[in-house]
Amino acid sequence: MEAWRRQLDAPVSAFPIAKAGPAHIATLKTFDPPLSTLDGRRLEGARRRAKRLLFPTDDGELVLLVHLMTAGRLRYLRAGEQGPKTPALQLAFEGGARLVLTEAGSKKRAGVWLLTPEAADSELAHLGPEALGLGATRLEEICADESRRLHSLLRDQRLIAGIGRAWANEILHRAQLSPYALSRDLTPEEVAGLAAAIDAELERGLELRERGANDKRTYRVHDKLGDPCYVCGTPIARVDFEEHTIYYCPDCQTGGRVLKDRRLSRLLR
Numbered sequence: 001m002e003a004w005r006r007q008l009d010a011p012v013s014a015f016p017i018a019k020a021g022p023a024h025i026a027t028l029k030t031f032d033p034p035l036s037t038l039d040g041r042r043l044e045g046a047r048r049r050a051k052r053l054l055f056p057t058d059d060g061e062l063v064l065l066v067h068l069m070t071a072g073r074l075r076y077l078r079a080g081e082q083g084p085k086t087p088a089l090q091l092a093f094e095g096g097a098r099l100v101l102t103e104a105g106s107k108k109r110a111g112v113w114l115l116t117p118e119a120a121d122s123e124l125a126h127l128g129p130e131a132l133g134l135g136a137t138r139l140e141e142i143c144a145d146e147s148r149r150l151h152s153l154l155r156d157q158r159l160i161a162g163i164g165r166a167w168a169n170e171i172l173h174r175a176q177l178s179p180y181a182l183s184r185d186l187t188p189e190e191v192a193g194l195a196a197a198i199d200a201e202l203e204r205g206l207e208l209r210e211r212g213a214n215d216k217r218t219y220r221v222h223d224k225l226g227d228p229c230y231v232c233g234t235p236i237a238r239v240d241f242e243e244h245t246i247y248y249c250p251d252c253q254t255g256g257r258v259l260k261d262r263r264l265s266r267l268l269r
């Protein structure tokens with residue numbers, strides 16, 4: 001997400017918006033102010049809060065907030081560049097460039113909100129501190145606050161903003177911690193290692209994304225069932241936990257133990 005933000009920051013502010021829209025009815029979540037309020041205004045650039053991209057107008061009156069979910073993609077098309085036939089959202093700039101949001105598949109889960117800065121702030125107020133640069137002291141407080149399984153704690157956007165299930169797998173592997181370990185059981189050294197792993201993995205991901213790497217090359221543990229662990233060579237294992245699938249190395253992370261399935265559906269049966 002940060003790699004996208006950097007890519008979009010300069011181009012979206014180059015020209016005023018000539019026409020905002022059309023937008024898919026399921027994608028645009030707000031109707032007041034209408035999207036056309038953006039016509040004639042210039043965006044200040046691209047900002048990011050956790051997994052959301054924010055495009056404030058340079059007059060300080062409006063913020064376009066975009067949440068891509070898993071299948072949404074934002075592309076900046078130069079004048080004359082071929083784009084999708086039915087984007088979920090389009091902003092046409094003066095001079096002919098366009099910002100388009102597309103979403104693979106039929107389910108429209110990505111969302112776009114046109115808000116005042118105050119409404120955008122309250123929309124984002126429930127998010128925890130940014131993962132990148134969090135630091136050991138802050139993480140120690142979060143871990144001590146309530147006892148949570150690490151994979152679930154890392155993904156909880158109210159506690160730490162910006163880590164999804166894939167990066168939770170990568171981070172826990174680097175920190176050599178079990179996804180099921182309880183946050184309050186960590187030693188100060190383990191918390192420090194986890195904080196360092198968060199920064200190291202997110203920075204590694206950012207660098208690869210900026211070079212245009214795809215998921216397959218970016219992830220080393222996530223979605224790599226059976227592949228040799230990049231540290232010890234043990235085949236990567238997989239387990240279902242709540243509504244997520246976790247990938248881990250049984251040798252590096254769980255002392256050789258195979259984790260048990262903890263699907264919500266199984267627990268509820």
Ligand SMILES: [Zn+2]
Pocket residue numbers: 229230231232233234249250251252253
């Ligand atoms: Zn390993």
